[in-house]
Amino acid sequence: MTEPLVAPHVLEWGYTRSLGPTLTAFFTGLRDRKIVGAKTKTGRVIVPPTPHDPDTGEDVDSLVDVSDEGVVETWSFVSHPRPKQPLDRPFAWALIKLDGADTAMLHVVDGAIETGSRVKAKWRDETVGYITDIECFVPA
């Protein structure tokens, strides 16, 4: 009986994602170093923004700017980051509720952290319109 075969297989593609009006506002905002949210008809501000109220599916009312500083709602510290992750040193994943927003967004935090910590976006020197234009959040 012979050994069954194995071989490496790579699934690789650079997906070209068109954004539509709402995400265009968000990503253009990132490039311009600001964070855009979407205000629902009930007045809640969703960040990152969606064209719809996530609770009901209704169209949102308008786009609004929110702060690039906010509060950590929950976090997890990772000692051994994986190669594709945003930082190559130990960091924390966190859900961050930015000032002016009613929902929290996922990003990474570099530095001491606990629930309730205030953190602020650290922008990359060169921003291009991508979620990693925020290199990470750091203690405010």
Add this chain to the structure above:
Amino acid sequence: MSEDVTGIVVPIHLDYTYTPGVAASRFLRHIAEGNYVGQRCPKCKKVYVPPRGSCPTCGVPTDEEVELKQTGTITAFCIVNIPFAGQAVECPYVSATIQLDGADIGFYHLIQEIPYDQIHIGMRVEAVWKPREEWGTTTESIAHFKPTDA
């Protein structure tokens, strides 16, 4: 003012370890030795090559190995003129389903050594192997099929 960001490119790279399976591995080991070995379904007695582990109509394992001749018949073909990512050969080429003598199903391979306009369904063909040192556990060990001299 710069223009709006209306699109992003998200690179995806995923690594897998592919396992063709027990039956396919056996088939490919035989190919590396220069043999076409199919498997017979214990229920319907049909011979599958390449075997994929099960008889697709009976849903049972095909364990019995059957060594096949390296001659067969073209059951369908097409002339490919369109280049695509990951392509193995240059255009134009002829991809055909070939049913080996003793097998009950055709598989895809290249037809060469004949002008394309002379290829027809029912044509008799035989395997042309690459040089021995290039054989391996892949059906690319067979360079192509060509019309039989007969």
Add this chain to the structure above:
Amino acid sequence: MRDVAVVAYSAWNGVEHERNEVEILMPVVRDVFDKVGLTKNDIGFTCSGTSDYLAGQPFSFVSALDAVGAWPPIVESHVEMDGAWALYEAWVRLQHGDLDTALVYAVGKSTMGDLLDVLALQLDPYVLTPLWPDPVSLAALQARAYLEKTGKTEDDLAAVAESRGRRVDRASGYIASPLRRHDCPPITDGAAAVVLAVGDRARELCERPAWICGIDHRIEQHQLGARDLTRSESAKVAADKAGASGVDVAELHAPFTHQELILRDAIGLNGATINPSGGALKANPLMVAGLERIGEAASRVLDGSAAKVLGHATSGPCLQQNLVCVMESR
């Protein structure tokens, strides 16, 4: 509604380096048929659950069909979801009245790819996937939120791990704080199959069919920051709709220890034996583990050891989608 029951269940879990999906699935399907003396030709409807991204190639469910022997042609459908949702689709289809039996199966080899990367593709492709968050880290965000809100501790999580047969090492480092290895599921390959039958047909096929008395599933917001991670509203609604009270045994699809606690809160399982199979903390074959929970729960009715049972399945990051299937003996 027509009375539909689980009449047979079979599964295989492990780490498989040799067989492909068809070769894993084939003996499971044969076994589930043998249990009730059926063949593929006796089946009215077939439905399966698999994912192309586990296999790393498109249309992987097409070749999986070769394990069944779809000839003469079969009435068949497929969901790109855990097999538990394939079972739901089959249950719905059997309500039409024209078909009396169904085969439901799921197969997946989670070990083929780098699963922690693969599962990052299950997230919003614009704002989440490009950060490549792994599922353990996301679960950890939920775990911390849950512990801080309820006042429970990592010891409570360890107790769950222990009762599911995991070796607990409180001194081990975090994988992603506050989760340690014993709080996380193993990466498992697997296949599972269930036969459903209607009314008298079910009674003919086995002595104690596990009658489905309620089945429901619900989904929630995708973004973790747009929902309350500390509770599972979707599991609660599904359980209420499915009539999940008074069950003897519950099989919960909780890949992480804290998720079992969240699900217990949501479903309200007073006094029920939970996860006698060990659940997803013992074996967590993606796309399969939810169907296995229903199968394992049904098995307690089939073997006469329980009168009313519950099988639960989850899908998506941090319990985004949940299905509850309640079964009973009659």
Add this chain to the structure above:
Amino acid sequence: MANPCAIIGIGQTKHDTKREDCSQIDLVREAAKRALEDAGLTWRDIDAVVIGKAPDTFEGVMMPELFLADALGAVGKPMLRVHTAGSVGGSTALVAASLIQAGVHDRVLTVAYEKQSESDAMWALAMKIPFSPPLVAGAGGYFAPHIRKYIAQSKAPDDIGIKVAVKDRLNGVKNPYAHLHLPNITYEEVRDSLMLWDPIRYLETCPSSDGACAMVLASESASNAPTRPAWVHGGAMRSEPTMFAGRDEVNPIAGQECARDVYKQAGISDPRKEFDAAEIYVPFSWFEAMWMENLHFAPIGDGWKMTDTGATAIDGDMPINPSGGVMCSNPIGASGMLRFAEAAMQVRGQAGEHQIDGARLALGHAYGGGSQYYAMWVVGSEKP
């Protein structure tokens, strides 16, 4: 028996090579909102959502229904994701209809989409898998040998594919949502277009599109809508293995049986006479002739004659793909649902310029994989 199922809302996007103006979220919402509006309903009125699309590798998102759940108003509701290869749009509609027919829900939103421009369909379909050379050049490379076999067996003139391609493109001009609008297309232009996968020429091939389709299906008690509903008279799915000894890939048994099943449910004995229109899945023009036989519209070997004599033209006795069909728009995952929806639009009198006058009974058809997955429905203007 199964409960009646009405189609009370239909919506589709404008289909295009690349919908650069929208995300996947916007794309599915564009179709879904049109379907809701057509039904006179809001998100709140929907009980459950059933979504379908072809392989996840096309958009590079694993199980995208998860991130699209709230975009489709599904929060707090049941949501299912169907995938049966190219037939998926049809299967998705049938799973949604099944929820109504089983009496589980009163109003179900069903959506199918593909945003093929996010990757490349040729890449996704001809992916290099270890141990086997990628000799099959995508879908065209796979189906071209079947077409050649059909031509040989039926002794069809070799220009039938050209005629279908011209007919469908001219039909597509009447459809504002169609991706390709080629009002000046000619027989000669198709004939002289590049032979890609001999015998398939470039203009005998469907485009690659971004697009979505949505429908609202309802129970009898919920069937009131601004436009009169279409009714499901029959629905069926069939599958057979991709490759097996003795398989007839030209006229697959699964397709034949699926058609017989759906006709029997609808009480149809002579499809060519009884249907007023049919929307069938023709990704390469020759498939019209092949499916005419598989669907029992014509005797074996005679399918091409329906095209040749003009029977399948929009003013023929059996109009096939008055919308322009897959030859004009092919967002793969949505293509099957578009066939189902266009059939329903015909019997609701909603098809605008490509409306067949007085259409009362129509067929929607989809197929996928290696001509092995089939989904069909028969819809009528009267409640069955």
